[in-house]
Amino acid sequence: MAEADKVKLTIDGVEVEAPRGSMVLEAALDAGIFVPHYCFHRALSVAGNCRMCMVEVWPRGRDGKPMGPPRKPSIACATEVADGMVVKTKSAMAHEARQGVLEFLLINHPLDCPVCDQAGECDLQDFSFQFGRGESRFREEKAIKGAKDFGPEVRFYGNRCINCTRCVRFTQEIAGSSDLVQVHRGGRNVIDLADGAVFDHPLSGNVVDLCPVGALVSRDFLHKSRVWHLDRTDSVCPHCSTGCNIEVHTQDEVVQRIKPRHNPHVNGYWICDRGRLGYHHVHADDRLTAARRNLGPEHEGEVSVRLSFQEAIAEAGAAIERAGERAYAIANAWLTNEELFALQTLWPTDRIGLIARPPGEEQRFYPKWGDAERNPSLPRQHERGKLYEDGATFVIEADRNPNRTGALRILGEQACSEQRLDAILSAALAGEVETLLVFSGMPDYHPPEVLTGALARVANVIVVDLFDGPLARAASLVLPGAAVFEKRGTFTNGRGRTQRIDMARPTPGQARTELEILFALGRALGRPLPSGSPKRLFELLVEQNEAFAGLRWADTHHVAPAWSPHMAAARKGLPVLASPCAGKGGSSA
Ligand code: SF4
Ligand code: SF4
Ligand code: FES
Structure with a gap:
C-alpha cells in the first residue's frame, strides 16, 4: 500500500x-x-445500529492536535480513520456506554442460554460477561416475538434477536435475494421473511454464522451438541471446485457441523448449504467398514467372505501382478494430490482413467442493491463483499469435484479424458482387462450403467469405496476407503489454488485412506512408495511436477484470523466461554 493511502492514528496508546x-x-x-461489536461485519455495509462499538475519539484542534476527551462517545464502526486521531477503546466513557447498550439489548432477551445453540460462542453472552450490569432493572413485561422456520436450514427465535440487521444485509448484499x-x-421491531419468500437460498446457512446471538440457528445442528464439546479441524469443502475453506466440528469423532473458514482468496466468509450439510455421508448406514471378497452366484447362500486388511491387500496385489499389462486403474477427482501422485508412481498413466461426479449448474451471486444513483456510497459498500472481478460475491462452481485440476496436473489430460475412460x-467389455482397480468413494455418485456393465466382464475387480453401492456389489474384492474428512493431503481447486485438508476423525473399522491402501499395495507389488506421509509425498510431487513447483506444504494451509475472543480461544483449544453468570451468584450456562 502506498504511503499516501495510509493514515497513522493512536489507539489505546499504540500507534x-x-x-x-x-x-x-x-x-x-x-x-x-x-x-465489542454486533452489527458491523467486514463484508457487509456499515449499519451502525447496535451502538456496541462505542469508543472515545478525541477531537482535534485547528493545529491538528488532540484536544482531550470528547463530550460523548462515537461508534467505531462508522468513524473513518484520520491522521493523528486519538482513540480510547477501554476508557470509563466507552465502558459505561457499552453497559447502557447491553442493558437495553437484554430488556427483552430471554434467559435461553441453557437451551440456546449459540451458547458458548455468543457475543451477547461474552459481552454481557464483560460489560453487563449483573442484574436487570426492567420490571415490565418482555415483548414476545415467537419462533419459526425461515427455511429448510434456518430457524428464527425472535425473542433472542438484537436487530443488528446483519442477516438482512447479507441477503441483499451477498446472496442478492x-x-x-x-x-x-421500536420494541416490536423484528426480522421476518419478505412477502412470499421462503428462505431456501443456496447460501441461507451463512446467516446462522453471521447472527451474533442465537436468533438464527441451524436446523441441522439444532440441540445436537454444546459447542464447547466440539473439536475443530481446518479443511476444504469437497463438494465443488470452488474449494471453500471450512472447519469440521466433531464431537467424539462424529461430525456435528461444518462452518466456513475465512479465506479472502477463495470463499470470503461464506460457504453454500451443500457444503455446509455435505457431511452426513460420513456416517451413512451403508458405509463400508470391512474388507471382503464377494463370492460369485455359484456360492449359494454365502455372498461374501470377510478379509483382514492385509489379506485383502495380498489378494489385490496378486491379482494386479498376475494381470501384468492387462491391469488397469480408474482414479477419481476426489482423491488428494498425494494419492494421485502415489497412484501415478505405481501405475503406468496410459492404463489409468478417471471418474468424477457429473457437473451441475454454476451459480454466481451478486448483490441486490437499491437505487445506485440515489446512494453514492453503494460502489464502496459493494467493494466490501465483492469476491470476484466481475463483482460476484460468491460462486458455486459447476464442477462438483474438489480435485479435477489436481488430477489433470498429475495424471495428465489424456488420463482424465472421457476418451480414456471409454x-x-x-x-x-471386450474381455481385454483382467484386473481393474477402481477408486470410487464419491458421495452422490451414481455409476453409469456402462461402467457397472463393464465391471461384470472383468475377472478381478478391486473396488475401493465408501459405500456398499453398485460398484462395491460388482467387485470381486472390496476395500473400504476414507471420506475426505478422514484424510490429510491437498486438493487443487478450479482456479489452481492448492489447499490442505486435514483429518477430523479416524476412518471407521478397517477403512483406510486411499493413500494407505496404495502404500500397502506398493509393498505387496514389491514397488514400495518412497513414503506413506502425505507431507513427504507432496514435497516429492513439488520436486517432480512443474505444475506444483515452488509450493510449500506450510503454504497450503490458510490460517484465518480470529477476530473475537471466543474465536481465538477456540483456535487455541481453550474453553470458548467464560460463563456469563460467573461471579454474579448464578449457575453457569
Ligand atoms: S436475527 Fe440475528 S443477524 Fe438477524 S438481526 Fe437479529 S440478531 Fe441480527
Ligand atoms: S461453493 Fe462448493 S466448495 Fe464452497 S461450500 Fe459450496 S460446494 Fe463446497
Ligand atoms: S458495531 Fe458499531 S454500531 Fe454496531
Whole structure:
C-alpha cells in the first residue's frame, strides 16, 4: 500500500497504521485491539445500529492536535480513520456506554442460554460477561416475538434477536435475494421473511454464522451438541471446485457441523448449504467398514467372505501382478494430490482413467442493491463483499469435484479424458482387462450403467469405496476407503489454488485412506512408495511436477484470523466461554 493511502492514528496508546477510508473498528481489530461489536461485519455495509462499538475519539484542534476527551462517545464502526486521531477503546466513557447498550439489548432477551445453540460462542453472552450490569432493572413485561422456520436450514427465535440487521444485509448484499426484512418499530421491531419468500437460498446457512446471538440457528445442528464439546479441524469443502475453506466440528469423532473458514482468496466468509450439510455421508448406514471378497452366484447362500486388511491387500496385489499389462486403474477427482501422485508412481498413466461426479449448474451471486444513483456510497459498500472481478460475491462452481485440476496436473489430460475412460471400459467389455482397480468413494455418485456393465466382464475387480453401492456389489474384492474428512493431503481447486485438508476423525473399522491402501499395495507389488506421509509425498510431487513447483506444504494451509475472543480461544483449544453468570451468584450456562 502506498504511503499516501495510509493514515497513522493512536489507539489505546499504540500507534497504528490503517488504510485511508477504513473505519476505526477495523483499524483496532487489525491491530489486535478488540472492540465489542454486533452489527458491523467486514463484508457487509456499515449499519451502525447496535451502538456496541462505542469508543472515545478525541477531537482535534485547528493545529491538528488532540484536544482531550470528547463530550460523548462515537461508534467505531462508522468513524473513518484520520491522521493523528486519538482513540480510547477501554476508557470509563466507552465502558459505561457499552453497559447502557447491553442493558437495553437484554430488556427483552430471554434467559435461553441453557437451551440456546449459540451458547458458548455468543457475543451477547461474552459481552454481557464483560460489560453487563449483573442484574436487570426492567420490571415490565418482555415483548414476545415467537419462533419459526425461515427455511429448510434456518430457524428464527425472535425473542433472542438484537436487530443488528446483519442477516438482512447479507441477503441483499451477498446472496442478492432480499429474502429477509426488518418489520415493525421500536420494541416490536423484528426480522421476518419478505412477502412470499421462503428462505431456501443456496447460501441461507451463512446467516446462522453471521447472527451474533442465537436468533438464527441451524436446523441441522439444532440441540445436537454444546459447542464447547466440539473439536475443530481446518479443511476444504469437497463438494465443488470452488474449494471453500471450512472447519469440521466433531464431537467424539462424529461430525456435528461444518462452518466456513475465512479465506479472502477463495470463499470470503461464506460457504453454500451443500457444503455446509455435505457431511452426513460420513456416517451413512451403508458405509463400508470391512474388507471382503464377494463370492460369485455359484456360492449359494454365502455372498461374501470377510478379509483382514492385509489379506485383502495380498489378494489385490496378486491379482494386479498376475494381470501384468492387462491391469488397469480408474482414479477419481476426489482423491488428494498425494494419492494421485502415489497412484501415478505405481501405475503406468496410459492404463489409468478417471471418474468424477457429473457437473451441475454454476451459480454466481451478486448483490441486490437499491437505487445506485440515489446512494453514492453503494460502489464502496459493494467493494466490501465483492469476491470476484466481475463483482460476484460468491460462486458455486459447476464442477462438483474438489480435485479435477489436481488430477489433470498429475495424471495428465489424456488420463482424465472421457476418451480414456471409454477406451478402458471398451477394453473391459471386450474381455481385454483382467484386473481393474477402481477408486470410487464419491458421495452422490451414481455409476453409469456402462461402467457397472463393464465391471461384470472383468475377472478381478478391486473396488475401493465408501459405500456398499453398485460398484462395491460388482467387485470381486472390496476395500473400504476414507471420506475426505478422514484424510490429510491437498486438493487443487478450479482456479489452481492448492489447499490442505486435514483429518477430523479416524476412518471407521478397517477403512483406510486411499493413500494407505496404495502404500500397502506398493509393498505387496514389491514397488514400495518412497513414503506413506502425505507431507513427504507432496514435497516429492513439488520436486517432480512443474505444475506444483515452488509450493510449500506450510503454504497450503490458510490460517484465518480470529477476530473475537471466543474465536481465538477456540483456535487455541481453550474453553470458548467464560460463563456469563460467573461471579454474579448464578449457575453457569
Ligand atoms: S436475527 Fe440475528 S443477524 Fe438477524 S438481526 Fe437479529 S440478531 Fe441480527
Ligand atoms: S461453493 Fe462448493 S466448495 Fe464452497 S461450500 Fe459450496 S460446494 Fe463446497
Ligand atoms: S458495531 Fe458499531 S454500531 Fe454496531
